[in-house]
């Protein structure tokens with residue numbers, strides 16, 4: 212670490228003080244385990260209201276676990292998942308869905324991390340042929356791994372197409388808060404377009420807390436058993452619930468996401484005009500993807516932490532978080548400008 216703000220990941224940031232205070236508050240006395248405590252009951256009930264979910268909200272410990280659990284609720288044993296090649300389930304989970312669920316990911320290249328009905332339709336050619344893995348679920352990420360967000364209209368089109376095509380929709384919402392803040396919409400408006408979705412707390416200011424939201428009542432019965440089988444049932448659940456409790460209060464999650472998004476925009480706007488810098492994707496959440504000259508990347512890496520996303524393309528990813536400040540961005544921008552001048 213450099214001691215400077217990291218632009219490497221929204222996982223590099225610490226927890227929001229309100230989250231830590233909430234964990235301290237539930238730390239007095241004993242409470243029943245495995246989610247039967249009053250805090251978990253209250254928080255999961257509130258999450259169901261916020262999402263308009265009839266099936267339930269199930270708290271888990273990390274995003275990959277939430278994704279595998281969510282897919283396991285939706286998939287039949289012979290079914291495959293259509294997703295973007297850039298999807299976290301495809302690139303960053305050590306093949307957990309394939310390994311643990313025995314499914315096949317049908318990964319589709321996209322220009323911006325977003326699937327469309329046309330891209331999904333092109334994966335359905337083998338339907339009805341027993342020799343092909345049968346697509347059963349479409350997995351979208353909102354906001355995407357490339358820092359873009361689906362509009363509500365785009366999500367509705369996908370949902371309509373999937374409902375007409377006997378496909379279920381899974382939404383990876385590790386950064387759902389950022390998309391909702393960007394679109395200035397409600398969680399329920401997004402949730403209407405999915406059958407099962409995740410709501411990420413960790414990147415939004417939690418220590419480690421994610422929620423699986425099951426929209427339909429008929430799908431929920433198996434979830435407690437699947438969560439336990441997949442080792443995602445926390446015994447001291449009140450501490451997970453407390454984190455979400457803090458994020459839900461006065462919509463702290465929205466404020467945190469809006470701050471992260473605003474800092475990404477500030478960074479992109481400042482970097483756009485720097486010689487040798489090209490902003491690659493629309494900045495619609497808290498990530499900025501930029502192309503720089505290799506020597507600029509190397510110079511910047513001496514003082515700053517960020518990911519080289521694609522070395523051949525000379526593309527980097529800069530991420531902001533709820534605690535990124537104007538000053539952090541401006542200092543980083545000064546560093547970027549210095550690489551152009553050098």
Ligand SMILES: Cc1ncc(COP(=O)(O)O)c(C=O)c1O
Pocket residue numbers: 273274275276278299300352355356383385386413
């Ligand atoms: C889109 C997306 N989904 C899910 C995750 C969950 O990851 P983890 O298992 O590290 O909590 C991440 C984390 O980077 C992510 O970016």
